[in-house]
Amino acid sequence: xxxxxxxxxxxxxxxxxxxxxxxxxxxxxxxxVALLGPNGAGKTTTVRLLNGLLDPDGGSSRVLGLDPATEGxxxxxxxxxxxxxxxxxxxxxxxxxxxxxxxxxxxxxTAAGKHADELLERFGIADRANHRVQxxxxxxxxxxxxxxxxxxxxxxLFLDEPTxxxxxxxxxxxxxxxxxxxxxxxxxxxxxxxxxxxxxxxCQRMAVxxxxxxxAFGRPDDxxxxxxxxxxxxxDLGAPADERTLQALRAARGVIxxxxxxxxxxxxxEERAALPPLVASLVQMEVPVFGAVPRPPTVEEIYFAxxxxxx
Amino acid sequence: xxxxxxxxxxxxxxAIAAKxxxxxxxxxxxxxxxxxxxxxxxxxxxxxxxxxARNAHPPDVSNxxxxxxxxxxxxxxxxxxRERLVTLVDGYLLAPLFLIVPLMLxxxxxxxxxxxxxxxxxxxxxxxQPVPDRxxxxxxxxxxxxxxxxxxxxxFACFAVVVDVTAWPVTHHLLVPSKLWLVVIFWVxxxxxxxxxGVMVRVSARATSTQEANQLGGAVILxxxxxxxxxxxxxxxxxxxxxxxxxxxxxxxxxxxxxRGARRFTRDRMSRTI
Ligand SMILES: Nc1ncnc2c1ncn2[C@@H]1O[C@H](COP(=O)(O)OP(=O)(O)O)[C@@H](O)[C@H]1O
Ligand SMILES: [Mg+2]
Numbered sequence: 001x002x003x004x005x006x007x008x009x010x011x012x013x014x015x016x017x018x019x020x021x022x023x024x025x026x027x028x029x030x031x032x033v034a035l036l037g038p039n040g041a042g043k044t045t046t047v048r049l050l051n052g053l054l055d056p057d058g059g060s061s062r063v064l065g066l067d068p069a070t071e072g073x074x075x076x077x078x079x080x081x082x083x084x085x086x087x088x089x090x091x092x093x094x095x096x097x098x099x100x101x102x103x104x105x106x107x108x109x110t111a112a113g114k115h116a117d118e119l120l121e122r123f124g125i126a127d128r129a130n131h132r133v134q135x136x137x138x139x140x141x142x143x144x145x146x147x148x149x150x151x152x153x154x155x156x157l158f159l160d161e162p163t164x165x166x167x168x169x170x171x172x173x174x175x176x177x178x179x180x181x182x183x184x185x186x187x188x189x190x191x192x193x194x195x196x197x198x199x200x201x202x203c204q205r206m207a208v209x210x211x212x213x214x215x216a217f218g219r220p221d222d223x224x225x226x227x228x229x230x231x232x233x234x235x236d237l238g239a240p241a242d243e244r245t246l247q248a249l250r251a252a253r254g255v256i257x258x259x260x261x262x263x264x265x266x267x268x269x270e271e272r273a274a275l276p277p278l279v280a281s282l283v284q285m286e287v288p289v290f291g292a293v294p295r296p297p298t299v300e301e302i303y304f305a306x307x308x309x310x311x
Numbered sequence: 312x313x314x315x316x317x318x319x320x321x322x323x324x325x326a327i328a329a330k331x332x333x334x335x336x337x338x339x340x341x342x343x344x345x346x347x348x349x350x351x352x353x354x355x356x357x358x359x360x361x362x363x364a365r366n367a368h369p370p371d372v373s374n375x376x377x378x379x380x381x382x383x384x385x386x387x388x389x390x391x392x393r394e395r396l397v398t399l400v401d402g403y404l405l406a407p408l409f410l411i412v413p414l415m416l417x418x419x420x421x422x423x424x425x426x427x428x429x430x431x432x433x434x435x436x437x438x439x440q441p442v443p444d445r446x447x448x449x450x451x452x453x454x455x456x457x458x459x460x461x462x463x464x465x466x467f468a469c470f471a472v473v474v475d476v477t478a479w480p481v482t483h484h485l486l487v488p489s490k491l492w493l494v495v496i497f498w499v500x501x502x503x504x505x506x507x508x509g510v511m512v513r514v515s516a517r518a519t520s521t522q523e524a525n526q527l528g529g530a531v532i533l534x535x536x537x538x539x540x541x542x543x544x545x546x547x548x549x550x551x552x553x554x555x556x557x558x559x560x561x562x563x564x565x566x567x568x569x570x571r572g573a574r575r576f577t578r579d580r581m582s583r584t585i
Contacts (some may be wrong), residue, residue: 014583053438054583077441087436091334103326104440
């Protein structure tokens with residue numbers, strides 16, 4: 001499969017500080033990859049390098065088969081970016097902002113207007129299209145910014161902290177939009193975020209950055225498998241497991257690890273098949289079992305485990 | 312590195328310049344101070360002078376004229392006393408002062424076009440568009456240069472009307488435009504506007520806000536303005552050849568500054584300042 005993005009040992013410093021230190025990763029065509037990391041990890045720097053805004057100090061990258069450092073112009077013609085700051089001119093209306101970008105991208109005035117209207121409509125902001133952006137909420141701005149990023153139907157969409165500064169409702173709305181976009185055929189998305197929920201919801205693979213270095217890269221369950229052995233199971237016993245129960249669990253076959261939780265216990269078993277006998281033995285001990293659910297670790301848990309390893 | 316300008320590229324340049332123009336027109340904080348100076352200098356001042364000249368006893372400027380250096384005194388002293396004031400002020404003194412208008416307009420507009428993008432946090436997304444560095448720079452220059460020169464010319468047209476209407480009963484001939492004024496308007500004014508741009512491009516590269524750019528730029532441009540005011544009382548810019556020469560000198564410095572600015576205007580450099 002063609003890599004839409006491929007970087008090799010990409011490095012960039014601001015003065016003495018290495019913002020990106022030997023990043024090697026790739027994004028397949030049509031794939032959604034999350035670039036995860038706390039503030040200052042190097043996410044925005046990566047997006048800028050991949051679009052030829054910054055010249056790398058070392059390493060190389062290919063975006064759609066082009067080298068952004070020397071063919072940035074061509075790359076930018078085929079990528080769309082939603083920057084962290086929406087970057088709209090407050091003195092222009094929503095529609096004017098989108099049309100302006102369309103004109104810069106070489107669309108005729110008529111085509112630009114038509115496209116802008118369609119996208120603003122699609123993102124539910126048509127009724128505000130002719131209002132100046134000045135009075136817009138952050139959520140409304142994100143929608144306009146997203147419309148602008150998509151207007152030339154880019155092959156790769158870069159989303160830099162798309163939900164930063166949004167309230168929960170606006171976050172959900174924007175994530176719904178993004179989920180729809182990600183599902184569109186053939187669209188490659190690089191999603192930079194420090195919100196794990198949105199990564200978990202949208203991405204197929206995640207790259208965890210920490211102080212400019214890649215700490216982990218892969219599918220969430222593969223990463224989890226590297227970190228944890230076995231299948232974690234949530235046991236709902238209605239109350240924290242008592243010592244007798246914990247001991248019985250530890251003694252059971254196929255159990256790797258047991259932890260008490262407020263509603264019961266968390267048990268790591270070697271495989272799913274170990275679960276039914278485990279539950280049966282609890283029932284025999286007359287321990288009430290309300291539920292036993294194999295639960296893969298959340299993106300949060302994976303992320304924090306990786307970050308802890310990185311510290 | 313001058314690739315041929317394809318239609319797509321001129322479109323982008325035009326789109327950027329047009330957008331900047333629309334946006335500036337809507338910023339009262341930029342537009343009002345920008346229009347007040349030309350209004351005072353090009354309408355209120357000549358109106359006052361013209362009305363004073365129509366007085367039965369206009370202020371006598373012959374003593375002042377006699378004390379002036381250069382060859383200006385003779386032609387003015389040859390005029391009938393009533394015509395001396397308007398001719399001196401409207402025909403000569405205001406010409407260097409007028410140059411404040413394109414200088415200031417270009418500086419204010421350039422600060423908005425260059426540093427303003429940073430301040431408004433719109434620079435990053437602009438850099439993400441497929442517009443070559445050179446075109447981006449050129450578009451930004453034009454978006455300041457064209458309105459600065461256009462407003463200066465419109466201001467001059469207003470000035471000419473005010474001068475000629477008020478002075479006609481005194482002089483019975485058109486004072487403006489004279490040859491000197493034409494050189495100032497079409498040769499020196501665009502040069503001075505370009506100089507203002509060159510200075511602001513330089514300071515905007517460092518400044519993070521329009522205000523900071525204006526302060527830094529003001530530190531360079533204000534002395535130039537004082538120089539213009541000084542010149543206008545010292546009456547150096549009186550003869551045609553001097554005006555043409557000064558224009559040429561300003562063009563040289565201005566174009567050098569702009570060319571330097573263009574070389575330094577790269578995405579990598581810009582991206583490191585945001
Ligand atoms: N223009 C700049 N000048 C100096 N340092 C910068 C600049 N941009 C980013 N950095 C530094 O580079 C590192 C990575 O920044 P960034 O890529 O913006 O991180 P993220 O987007 O993950 O929050 C940070 O330590 C940041 O301080
Ligand atoms: Mg960032």
